[in-house]
Amino acid sequence: MGNSKSKKNSKVSSIVKFIIVVSLIGLYSYTGAVGFKSIFGYKVAPFTETIKKGLDLQGGVSVLEEIQADEVDEATMERTIEMLSMRVNPDGVKETSVQQEGENRIRIEIPGEFDAEKVLESIGKTGKLEFRDPDGNVILSGDEVTDASAYLDQYSSPTISLEFSAEGTTKFAEATEKFIGQAIGIYMDDELLTNPTVNSTITDGKAIITGSDTLEEASRKAGIIKSGALPVTLKAVEYKTVGATLGASALPLSIKAGIIGILIVFIFMIAYYRMPGLMANIALLLYVFLVLGTFSTIEATLTLSGIAGFLLTVGMAVDANVLIFERIKEELKLGKTIKNAVDTGFSRALSSILDSNITTIIAAIVLYSLGSGSVKGFALTLMIGIVLSIFTALTITRLLLNLAINIGLIKSSSHFGVRRG
CATH class of the missing domain: 1.20.1640.10 (Multidrug efflux transporter AcrB transmembrane domain)
Structure with a gap:
């Protein structure tokens, strides 16, 4: 029973x-x-x-950049393409295309993005990345940044995380100790990218930057900082929006x-x-x-x-x-x-x-x-x-x-x- x-x-x-x-x-x-x-x-x-579609399905932006140099060796071209790819697709999950076209041109295609000016702003930063003190003196260069990423902190505020090389850690520690309460500007091509205020001495080679309005803005800035300066100067010779190729x-x-x-x-x-x-x-x-x-x-x-x-x-x-x-x-x-x-x-x-x-x-x-x-x-x-x-x-x-x-x-x-x- x-x-x-x-x-x-x-x-x-x-x-x-x-x-x-x-x-x-x-x-x-x-x-x-x-x-x-x-x-x-x-x-x-x-x-x-909600799923993003590729250029062949929905169109996007196509940009043709020309290297401003008489001769470009293969290693320089590969490095430039790699760094441009990092800028337009930092997470590696977008179907972006960055390919050599001719001897000194690079074609960049970004699906789902129709603001060509915004794309040019992201990839057109081609000069030196520098960290400068309040007096405009260079503290360290982009070569001494080993990583940069964006995320939302515990308060859902867009935040940029930075990591420095051993040499960069030493320089940044000295600068943050000296300029507590003042701003250290980050410049690309002499243009101010962000101007965070130093709140404390940073000695571990890791820093965070707050103040971005959106996560997208923080991601764009982090991508520029991480990729640093391109090995060559680029000039946009053509940019347009395109329809779905198929x-x-x-x-x-x-x-x-x-x-x-x-x-x-x-x-x-x-x-x-x-x-x-x-x-x-x-x-x-x-x-x-x-x-x-x-x-x-x-x-x-x-x-x-x-x-x-x-x-x-x-x-x-x-x-x-x-x-x-x-x-x-x-x-x-x-x-x-x-x-x-x-x-x-x-x-x-x-x-x-x-x-x-x-x-x-x-x-x-x-x-x-x-x-x-x-x-x-x-x-x-x-x-x-x-x-x-x-x-x-x-x-x-x-x-x-x-x-x-x-x-x-x-x-x-x-x-x-x-x-x-």
């Missing part, structure tokens, strides 16, 4: 958990796809609006193709694996929106190559579920119970899933490290997708399967498409 009551309570608990899990996945997916006009006075935009229909057609492909996968999983296939589809739905949510969170820029990488990872996520289900079917054919077959199937499929995905992640890391532009975007998409596909296959699919078994949605081998003789 007591055992029967315990089983009934366990079943009720599993039903409640199953409903909660499926409801949360459904709510998250709905929010990502449609959004909400108002939740407690705030609008929640769908991922189609036309306005490229994005909707890509989304349509992706939806059709994912629906075909969903239909296959249900037709071949029955009820377990439905559980896998619920996990795959969560996977799709987790990937899109991650793109939105890190402010990555999505291009057609990124969409291709995303759809590829959907296939890899399905592949992980297929491996698991085939292992489960093998165990069922050996006469094991549904519960034991599921546990053993996941355990035996784990090594195969990890081996195949880890090797792909290694390849993606190499592509991201050595590639540029669309190649880098494809690699980033691939890495994010693989990590999340492993998570959803090994945790969400397993959770849903076990709950479905506990509540009786899956109670015989025929639900996996296995007929016992």
Whole structure:
């Protein structure tokens, strides 16, 4: 009697958990796809609006810079391109393009940005970066700054963090001790970038600068400080805004193709694996929106190559579920119970899933490290997708399967498409 009551309570608990899990996945997916006009006075935009799109999908700014020198060696050109890339894409998540054009020109393309003057302001600072005391004397140069970044402090105030080299630390310590209560200006090309006041002596080689109006402004200043002076002088010979290079229909057609492909996968999983296939589809739905949510969170820029990488990872996520289900079917054919077959199937499929995905992640890391532009975007998409596909296959699919078994949605081998003789 007591055992029967315990089983009934366990079943009720599993039903409640199953409903909660499926409801949360459904709510998250709905929010990502449609959004909400108002939740407690705030609008929640769908991922189609929050994910940034590349130059090939939405257009942006194109700037052509010319090096003001008779001859430019290869090393100088590479260094200039590297530092310009750092200025226009300090976080490495935007699909910016900085490429040599001809012998002494560099083409810079920034998707989603249509203010050419603002871009020129960011990349056009080409002279010396200097820290000057209140009398205008140079304290230290940009070469003695090893790092600069922007963030929001505990009070949500935009803040710039600086780190100095050993020599720069000594110079800055002496200056901050001497000029407490006074301002030390940071100049680029003799133009004042920021003029922070010294509040205390800084001896550890780390300083913070407050006073920026927005995080975007702080990030721009930090990017200029970090990249320092370019090795050459540049002159903008052309700058313009451009439309989407693949036309306005490229994005909707890509989304349509992706939806059709994912629906075909969903239909296959249900037709071949029955009820377990439905559980896998619920996990795959969560996977799709987790990937899109991650793109939105890190402010990555999505291009057609990124969409291709995303759809590829959907296939890899399905592949992980297929491996698991085939292992489960093998165990069922050996006469094991549904519960034991599921546990053993996941355990035996784990090594195969990890081996195949880890090797792909290694390849993606190499592509991201050595590639540029669309190649880098494809690699980033691939890495994010693989990590999340492993998570959803090994945790969400397993959770849903076990709950479905506990509540009786899956109670015989025929639900996996296995007929016992």
